[in-house]
Amino acid sequence: MTAALTAGVGLLGGCGRTDGTEGDGGGAGQPTGAGDGAIPPEVVGSWSTDGSNTFDSTVYSFYEDGVFTEETGVVRRTGRYEVGGTTLLTFPDEGDPKAFEWRIGDGGCLYLDEVRHCPYS
Secondary structure (H helix, E strand, O other): OHHHHHHHHHHHOOOOOOOOOOOOOOOOOOOOOOOOEOOOOOOOEEEEEOOOOOOOOEEEEEOOOOEEEEEEOOEEEEEEEEEEOOEEEEEEOOOOOEEEEEEEOHHHOEEEOOEEEEEOO
């Protein structure tokens, strides 16, 4: 996992986004174009863990400005995130960064490391 996270941070150039705008090119702290840190519109939204075996499912919310929340029961984490290709990196305000492989699958659900999260309303 550490190697994947290190590779993901190298791929995305760390947590340099300061807003959710898109554009061509740009360095750390500047908006970037699709495929190099831009936030794909299909990721933006709130997603709930599908088929949770516990009473507390996880709800991820990804916003256009690069902010995310993760809520499980009464525990809420916030931070920033970036997307590069099929890698989604979260940078929580507290704790270590985490890399996920992401895709949109059946029913428009978001898969993070093959765990299904469906649209939450």
